[in-house]
Amino acid sequence: MLRNVTLEGIEPYLRYAAMLDGLRLELHWGDYDNILQEASGLGSGVVNENMQAVLVALWLPAFSQILGFTFASTSAHLIVDELARVRDYCAATLRALRERSGAPILWLGFEPPAWPSYGIVDGVSPPAGISQRAAIAELNTFVASELDRVGNAWLVDTSQCLERVGAKDFYDWRYWHMAHAPYGRRALAELAVEVQKHVRAETGRVRKCLILDCDNTLWGGIVGEDGVNGIRIGAENPGNAYREFQLEILSLYHRGVILGVCSKNNQEDVIEVLRSRSDMVLREEHFAIMRINWQDKVTNLREIAAELNIGLDSIVFADDSDFEVNLVREALPEVITLHVSTAKPYENRGLLTQGGWFDTHALTEEDRSRAKMYRSETQRKDLATSFTDMGDYLKSLEMNLTVAPVTEAELDRAAQLCQRTNQFNLTTKRYSCDELAAHMASPASTLLLLRLSDRFGDYGIVGLCLMINSGTFADLDSFLMSCRALGRGVETAFLALCADAVAGKGAVLITGSYMPTKKNGQVANFYQRHGFSSVAESENEMKFSLLWEPGCIPVPEHFHLE
């Protein structure tokens, strides 16, 4: 799961949707807002040879303030540049992903704004000549063509999900502001269903066959009682609801779904309806198989599966009867059983379309081998080239780092960082405001805070380092960083600057500890990676040391330091 927003809320919905298809889903989350990095094999390393599929959630308003918030405040040529930046990022991410894995890629499409910046003229004659909605729709088209180019990659239609749920209910601005999680629970549920359709298509779980009951399913009424002309099917209500239901089934027929009938009736009655009732949409020729008898439907369905030589898990069965539905659900849980409504037939068409059980990726052999070809081709590429891409990308962020001693106004935020940071935290010492204030006042302590900003905005205070000095020794008591600053080499720069700061006070030997917790595994080798030597190791603490000299920890080039 590669994402630039908090999306963990989707997990129960995704797992549930997958469970309904008999799949156990394991989600591996890439680092927050590190899509390109993870795609390039950096970061937490979730993109690897064990990966079976990857979902990319690039939420446009979080990636582009212009496209998400300030479209009407931005000149046309800057918008054009911004659209190019989005396209480049998407293309680079897809390229990087394909280089690393042939696994299917699911890309969440961009949602056009329900309330565009230019309001009612956005679609017709927007000032500056570019429509926000059209621009975003074009981005989706671009991504779709890139997905087609890398092969085995699919666009998950987020706009459709948005339409179904409705924009007023789709986003949850509380979660967005509190946790950078834009989607409300209804959106998460709908997105999960949509994603699962793709997962289904990729895991061979697409259904192949639709078996239908007749009375009060294909038509209103009971043919054995109402007669061929008494059943409701045709232009009049409620016959028109059944007619539209049949039209939907006809579409499925033309998409290659096998149709069958399973009805408790006299065979002649049903055949007569199929042959002679003129309002019927579906005819004898549309049904590959029929079981019209007084036998129980479970046995009938088993026989149908055997005769068609398909699994029961390839069948969707629709019936209006409580009794039949419960029976089949209990005896044949692998069958998807739709309980169509007798009282509200106008809802039945929706039941059929909303499941997406027959949606397939319809990959041809050529498509599959194209994905493999692309991958091996790009693996031959120079390693240096992909390195340059990342370096260029990081440089393009125009990041600004400021490391400075804590001030009184910043104590609250500093304490908050100590309390809340779990993952990038070497020693997980929870200091209160008062304790930090004491360190701030003490000449033996050096308490530094890291500020980060880039061309897209100010991230505020994202790192804290507390060092205790005594003469030529300095110990890194606490070193922690907010996850929103990771994946850009910031931690290296911060460590380097902190080391330099304390060296300026006379320290020559710098020590640091790693105290393992359940959450901070990612920093286990942080000091080693930066040239520290291991000096002691116990169950609860690993100690490291570094002999400081100028340039001992090189600061990555792409930063502007203050």
Added chain:
Amino acid sequence: MNESTEMKLKVLLARVMRVDIATISADASTGTIATWDSLSHMKLVLALEEEFDVAFDESQIEHMTSFAKVIELVDQLQTKDFL
């Protein structure tokens, strides 16, 4: 609040926090459950809103930091419904 609702809440909390339900005591809170961090807090809110079909306001979300407070909040909700 009736016992079954309280049990439902306990089960929900245990599931979201990925802890054994037996470890959830009356004073369970962000301080006593190690897995109760900001991310699982958001998941807890999401799960409660899904379960009771409600929307909490920001201050309620911020103060929902213990099992006792969750019970209190849900109690309030249910009393409102009844009225």
